[in-house]
Amino acid sequence: MIKLSNVSKSFQTKKGTIQAIDDVSLEVKKGEIFGVIGYSGAGKSTLIRCVNLLEAPTFGSVVIKDKEVTNLPAEELLQVRRKIGMIFQGFHLLKTANVYDNIAIPLRLTEVDKEELDKRVTKYLKIVGLEDKHDAYPGQLSGGQKQRVAIARALAQEPEILLSDEATSALDPETTESILELLLKINKELGITIMLITHEMNVIQKICDRVAVMENGKVIEQGRTVDIYARATHPTTKRFVNSTYHKELPANVLQELIQTGPVVRLSFVGESTSKPVLASVSTKFQVSPNILAGGIIQLKQETIGALVVHLNGDQEETKRAIAYLEEQGVMIEGVEVAHV
Known part of the structure; x- marks a missing residue:
């Protein structure tokens, strides 16, 4: 057009x-x-x-x-x-x-x-x-x-x-x-x-x-x-x-958290919204997910869920947990220390 x-x-x-x-x-x-x-x-x-x-x-x-x-x-x-x-x-x-x-x-x-x-x-x-x-x-x-x-x-x-x-x-x-x-x-x-x-x-x-x-x-x-x-x-x-989620974590808090595991943003779209994948992480891996912030965005035709999560665990276990989440259709990106 x-x-x-x-x-x-x-x-x-x-x-x-x-x-x-x-x-x-x-x-x-x-x-x-x-x-x-x-x-x-x-x-x-x-x-x-x-x-x-x-x-x-x-x-x-x-x-x-x-x-x-x-x-x-x-x-x-x-x-x-x-x-x-x-x-x-x-x-x-x-x-x-x-x-x-x-x-x-x-x-x-x-x-x-x-x-x-x-x-x-x-x-x-x-x-x-x-x-x-x-x-x-x-x-x-x-x-x-x-x-x-x-x-x-x-x-x-x-x-x-x-x-x-x-x-x-x-x-x-x-x-x-x-x-x-x-x-x-x-x-x-x-x-x-x-x-x-x-x-x-x-x-x-x-x-x-x-x-x-x-x-x-x-x-x-x-x-x-x-x-x-x-x-x-x-x-x-x-x-x-990020402005639509209206969530921000202080830099000093993030600095402290990343000492024990990555802080990531998880985006749930489509089928991944109905799966209890985050709950499965703590049972499948030696990782403790800690939800720091979250929200739901209603788009014109779809809904997106977003969570900011601290994955508490050693490097190898958190890598395996992230790979599992991606396999389940969850989109993942690292959170910058300065802001969410």
Whole structure:
């Protein structure tokens, strides 16, 4: 549905060249929700603006539905953009227009006839749960309601792709949750492919099928959300994943524990979640597992259990215990002394 190949974007400033995106390649499949996460300055906003050519890539290729769009004539590019909706952190609503007109004005500009226009406004206000707000003005709405109007406006163009540029960043946690539920509904019921950017791992956790992690303009890791959670390899990705567990062990405690055995993170996915494998370790090996921290992460379609465990025992026995756990489908990584 969306394919970026070796995309780079640089900006010329008085202080020199800024490389916002550096050789990024990724593919968003039809019907999925694909997330791009990174800290401020990672290049994710520039990346998503390259998808609909609001920013023209300096190098590389952008393909939408098997059509190369990077060098399309203006009229053809406009036709492609009409199938790509976009929602923003700042809502971008007209303060002097009511809810109905905020949704209707873009349709009028594309010469949608009045009957069809009214039908679409009514339909999508109902989908976003604001059918009673036709005549309200943005100043009378909460932040979550404003974002719902912005989503209805994007949907009224009946796009095949929806881009979300930090759409929940300005909202409180409860409202964020409701907007994420709405995006899931839109994806499932309307079949719209969604690509979103965020700096919040809970957004990825809640709704994304796959994710790419960005840093300094590059994609440093990407894959299925469940695999990124369970098998993150880059330190930045690990920081994002660890932030969702909200568990941290003091360095001095870890330093003391590792004198008598390794401290490891165990991730349980799929069949391994139903096996009492940790309980078996103490009976099969001369190792005493001590659970230090733990949590359960509910992803869009799967559940991951994570435990931080101290394996108290000599080196050979703990090696055998770790090999046994891996044979049982448990994913294992060592815990750094500085943090969990």
